[in-house]
Amino acid sequence: MANLTLLYAKAALTGFTRRGTELPDSSLDAEVTVDPAHLARYAGVCGFGLRDQLPITYPHVLGFGLQLRLMTGPGFPFPLPGLVHVANRIRQHRPLLVTEPLSLHVGLGNLRPHERGRQFDVVTTASVDGEEVWVDVSTYLRRGGGTVETGTGTAGTDSARADPPAPTARWRLPGDLGRRYADASGDRNPIHLHALTAKAFGFPRAIAHGMWSKARCVAAFEGRLPDAYEVDVRFKAPIPLLGEVDFSSAPTGDGWRFALWSRKPHLEGVISG
Incomplete structure (x- = not known):
């Protein structure tokens, strides 16, 4: 993995110089193998069992260093501090085995208007022997100068006014969850680590990683998921640490719908075949 702490420091030091209206035409590639000890840490903090197949969310952390390098690299127009991860969609074409080397490719694209600013995608693919087996699309929002068009946002307000779904489980989230997930994922964004560092970015307490909340839901x-499927989530509101969240799920025609709530919706997602 790249030294992500240094990349975050670079982002903090150079963010004020970043200006632009276009994404660079750049991408990064890497060949990776799974470290069983690292996978065990990830599985433990996210609630997965240890199997011979990777959790569908795990390749995201293998590619996170490449994603961060692109978003701190030359020509990237937005400062990393202040970007909001608003959505993530992952499709697995078949199970990925722990023993399989993965070829990762990460690129930027689809810069488009959002009612609160502009949004873009970071697309990560994993291939085995030249065959694409896994695709991850993370959508980020850069606030400011947004449009007033309806239907362009990924974090709408309808669910914020709706009654919460009936919970099927309640999860207590410890105060060190952000640090534990950072150790497993490499994502050491200060807003997730300590109350003091989170306050510097406007949060009264540290908040849970969005990709931890997705992984915990999956x-x-x-044991109930097919070999090939997609998980699509929208991140609605930060989850403060420590705290409690209600998890709800319900079957759909070809999968499941699920959500995390406390006093407000934090995450809403769909699993489909």
Whole structure:
């Protein structure tokens, strides 16, 4: 993995110089193998069991260093501090085995208007022997100068006004969850680590990683998912640490719908075949 702490420091020091209206035409590639000890840490903090197949969310952390390098690299127009991860969609074409080397490719694209600013995608693919087996699309929002068009946002307000779904489980989130997930994922964004560092960015307490919340939800369906499927989530509101969240799930025609709530919706997602 790249030294992500240094990349975050670079982002903090150079963010004020970043200006632009276009994404650079750049991408990065890497060949990776799975470290069983690292996978075990990740599985433990996210609630997955240890199996010979990778959790669908795990290749995201293998590619996170490449994603961060692109977003701190030359020509990237937005300062990393202040970007909001608003959505993530992952499709697995078949199970990925722990023993399989993965070829990762990460690129930027689809810069487009959002009602609160502009949004873009970071697309990560994993291939085995030249065959694409896994695709991850993370959508980020850069606030400011947004449009007033309806339907362009990924974090709408309808669910914020709706009654919460009936919970099927309640999860207590410890105060060190952000640090534990950072150790497993490499994502050491200060807003997730300590109350003091989170306050510097406007949060009263540290908040849980969005990709931890997605992984924890997927882990709740372990043993009930097909070999090939997609998990699409929208991140609605930060989850403060420590705290409690209600998890709800319900079957759909070809999968599941699920959500995390406390006093407000934090995450809403769909699993489909």
